[in-house]
Amino acid sequence: xxxxxDTWVFDLDDTLYPPAVGLTDQMNHRIREYxxxxxxxxxxxxxxxxxxxxAEHGTTLLGLMxxxxxxxxxxxxxxxxxxxxxxxxxPGLRDALLALPGRRLVLTNGSTTHAAxxxxxxxxxxxxxxxxxLQAAGLVPKxxxxxxxxxxxxxxxxxxxxxxxxxxxxxxxxxxxxxMGTALMTGGTGxxxxxxxxxxxxxxxxxxxxxxxxxxxxxxxxxxxL
Numbered sequence: 001x002x003x004x005x006d007t008w009v010f011d012l013d014d015t016l017y018p019p020a021v022g023l024t025d026q027m028n029h030r031i032r033e034y035x036x037x038x039x040x041x042x043x044x045x046x047x048x049x050x051x052x053x054x055a056e057h058g059t060t061l062l063g064l065m066x067x068x069x070x071x072x073x074x075x076x077x078x079x080x081x082x083x084x085x086x087x088x089x090x091p092g093l094r095d096a097l098l099a100l101p102g103r104r105l106v107l108t109n110g111s112t113t114h115a116a117x118x119x120x121x122x123x124x125x126x127x128x129x130x131x132x133x134l135q136a137a138g139l140v141p142k143x144x145x146x147x148x149x150x151x152x153x154x155x156x157x158x159x160x161x162x163x164x165x166x167x168x169x170x171x172x173x174x175x176x177x178x179x180m181g182t183a184l185m186t187g188g189t190g191x192x193x194x195x196x197x198x199x200x201x202x203x204x205x206x207x208x209x210x211x212x213x214x215x216x217x218x219x220x221x222x223x224x225x226l
Contacts, residue, residue, distance in 0.1 A: 005181060005201075005215075006102030007157045011142075011166040012115055015185050015208070016093070016122060019167070021086050022214065023118075030078040031060055032117055058141040059109055065139065072139065076111050087121035096212035097127045106131040107164070109141045117186070132153065142166075145174045152178070163201060163215075165208070176200060183211070 010016055013024050032046035039049055053063030064070035065126060097104055104127060108115055113134045119125040137147045152159055163181040166172055172182040181201035183193070184207065192210030196202040205211045 003158075003161050004101075005161055005163040007155065007162040008097075008102060008104045009107050009162055009164040009180075010105070010128075011108060011164075011168075011171065011185075012106055012110055012118055014167040015053075015165055016025045016106075016118070016124065017087055017090075018187065023082070023084070025085055026082055026086070027078070030081050034078050038064070038070065040165075058144060059134070061134070062139055062141060065066070072111075074136065076113065079111065079114050079117070082117075084117050084121045087118060089121075089123035092209045093122075093212075094124060094127060096209045096216065097124065099216035100212060101140050101216070102161075103129045103155070103157075105129055106133075106156060107142070107148075108132070109134050111135065143168075143174055144195070145178070146175050148178055148180070160200065163203075165205065173202065176202065 011023060013027075017023070028050070032043060032050060035046040036042065039045065041049060049140060050060050053060045053067075057063035057066060059073060061070070061075050064075060065072070067158050090137045105130055106115055107121070108131070110133060112135060113132045114127070115133055119128065119185055132151050136154070137150060140147050142148070151157070152162075159175070159179040162175070163183060164172065164175045165183040165185060167185040172184060176182045179200055183202075183203040187206050188206045190206055192205070192207040192214060194204040196204055203211065
């Protein structure tokens, strides 16, 4: 039996806030504006370039660094044009996070600046014990295995006692292979979460607050109780 989680790991965008907020769409628009200037292409060309860079390198930034020598600081200037006012605090989420036993960490492919702005807008800046961003990962993004291994070493975390929430299935494959519990954010209606597997724990999450509230009791995450 896997031990109960004591390290709660969260992706940032479209996980700690719902996709309907539109912040990810806003960021992608700004990134494509950057690509249009950098590559001298129109919107359609920028979309194709973004998709190709992500497919071949994992993130747009890493692809631009490898193929065009772009500096991270220059690329991340697109964040200065992002309107974070679309994010609204959720007191229920704050309370649910604080009730979790153990550490709460963010693992994101974004920058530290972006993470700080998102958490501040959500009024969650003091509710996390650490943020592991793309630069902390040596600019190697999720879903590369090395990123998760470095994350675990950085926080001296036992993968068997981690539960990682992310909205992209591909980002959960390596954590699960490393022995981490995983929770896929899907949205929708119905029960707050569904148990897909127990060793390690694998959840499909429709309601983050409801799921965290249910899991905040140590006995709730014991396999025989799920």
